[in-house]
Amino acid sequence: APHIETVPGSGIRRVFEKALRLDDVAMLVVGEPDVPVARHILDAGRRAWAEDRTDYTANGGIAPLREALVAKLARENDVHVDTEQVWVTVGATQALHQAMGLILAAGDEVLVPDPGYTTFTMNARMLDAHPVPYPLRPERDFAPDLDELASLVTAKTRAIIVNSPSNPLGRVFDEETLSRLLRFAKDHDLWVISDEVYEYFTYGEKHVSLASLDHDDRVFSVFSLSKTYAMTGVRVGYLVTPKGLAETMRTVQEAQISCVAEPDQWAALAAVTGDHQPVADAREHYSSNLDLARRILGDRGLTYLDPRGAFYLWIDVSHATGGDVATWAEEFLDEARVAVAPGSAFGRMGEGWIRICLAASPDTLARGLAALPAPVSPQAATTA
Numbered sequence: 001a002p003h004i005e006t007v008p009g010s011g012i013r014r015v016f017e018k019a020l021r022l023d024d025v026a027m028l029v030v031g032e033p034d035v036p037v038a039r040h041i042l043d044a045g046r047r048a049w050a051e052d053r054t055d056y057t058a059n060g061g062i063a064p065l066r067e068a069l070v071a072k073l074a075r076e077n078d079v080h081v082d083t084e085q086v087w088v089t090v091g092a093t094q095a096l097h098q099a100m101g102l103i104l105a106a107g108d109e110v111l112v113p114d115p116g117y118t119t120f121t122m123n124a125r126m127l128d129a130h131p132v133p134y135p136l137r138p139e140r141d142f143a144p145d146l147d148e149l150a151s152l153v154t155a156k157t158r159a160i161i162v163n164s165p166s167n168p169l170g171r172v173f174d175e176e177t178l179s180r181l182l183r184f185a186k187d188h189d190l191w192v193i194s195d196e197v198y199e200y201f202t203y204g205e206k207h208v209s210l211a212s213l214d215h216d217d218r219v220f221s222v223f224s225l226s227k228t229y230a231m232t233g234v235r236v237g238y239l240v241t242p243k244g245l246a247e248t249m250r251t252v253q254e255a256q257i258s259c260v261a262e263p264d265q266w267a268a269l270a271a272v273t274g275d276h277q278p279v280a281d282a283r284e285h286y287s288s289n290l291d292l293a294r295r296i297l298g299d300r301g302l303t304y305l306d307p308r309g310a311f312y313l314w315i316d317v318s319h320a321t322g323g324d325v326a327t328w329a330e331e332f333l334d335e336a337r338v339a340v341a342p343g344s345a346f347g348r349m350g351e352g353w354i355r356i357c358l359a360a361s362p363d364t365l366a367r368g369l370a371a372l373p374a375p376v377s378p379q380a381a382t383t384a
């Protein structure tokens with residue numbers, strides 16, 4: 001279809017694929033947890049294969065997994081739903097695509113954060129809908145500006161995507177900000193898609209689920225096991241829908257995937273119901289890397305946004321990029337052997353910034369940060 005041919009790939013992949021062809025690269029470009037998968041999860045996956053649990057399951061997922069997710073949502077997210085509102089998906093990626101597909105027809109508009117995760121825009125375009133970026137500005141502490149949001153709404157706007165903790169910024173929205181966003185959505189009769197895949201990774205701030213504040217059933221929540229349990233390649237996530245969509249969702253799942261791979265669902269059940277110490281350990285690791293990064297960036301005089309969640313750092317390199325951070329990131333990879341994500345991949349507001357991933361070894365992280373060009377200090381500038 002013509003609209004699909006115009007969907008651009010993400011600028012992250014370009015750097016990543018080039019980096020794979022080079023030796024000895026400090027890989028800070030993709031959002032891949034560097035911690036191992038917990039033993040009990042691997043064991044459950046192996047057991048499922050050994051016992052030949054390899055059949056089609058119910059479209060929404062195996063019953064014990066859906067029940068465990070309902071219990072988790074009540075306990076950890078203060079989100080109270082029944083099993084028919086929880087759909088096991090092929091990662092958050094499919095959950096996002098489903099939520100957008102349920103809401104958007106061709107030509108509709110959806111508000112997406114800028115900078116924001118690349119797939120929000122790509123998915124809207126795949127549906128022949130229009131992503132309308134809402135800027136998250138440094139001068140507003142990277143929070144959405146409600147007046148500006150209102151000015152972007154048209155008769156075709158159907159939904160807003162909210163991501164907290166956010167990729168790439170690491171912003172964690174507090175209850176008041178989320179409530180205001182919900183009120184905005186209600187005033188303009190919009191659906192809300194809440195991407196919470198980094199829910200377990202916050203640094204000093206509490207994650208609040210948007211759906212826990214939703215009193216009129218307008219929120220679709222997107223969760224994933226990928227980042228939480230460091231199992232990005234297993235591809236399990238879930239979509240939590242408003243009430244009354246079960247029959248539609250059953251059809252959507254049947255048409256798209258039938259169901260998620262059965263062995264993966266048993267591994268997912270072990271992850272959700274098992275010991276969460278490995279998740280806490282991973283958070284500690286990212287948090288200690290963040291401390292290391294703060295020291296190095298501070299010493300070198302680089303400007304960055306201090307993240308409150310997720311596992312990325314958003315760093316200002318505009319003094320070095322000459323207005324084209326995407327090209328600069330490729331040159332930097334060639335010259336310094338450090339792979340970083342150009343901010344422009346996340347939207348127009350990202351020009352002049354890069355995103356680096358904190359889920360790396362401290363050595364790799366330190367090497368990458370030390371190679372970044374420091375801004376010329378006023379003193380050096382006068383001597384030059």
Ligand code: PMP
Nearest residue numbers: 031091092093117167224226237
């Ligand atoms: N949402 C956000 C904000 C992400 O950063 C990612 C992964 N980078 C996803 C969704 C997709 O995750 P999954 O592996 O569950 O498809």
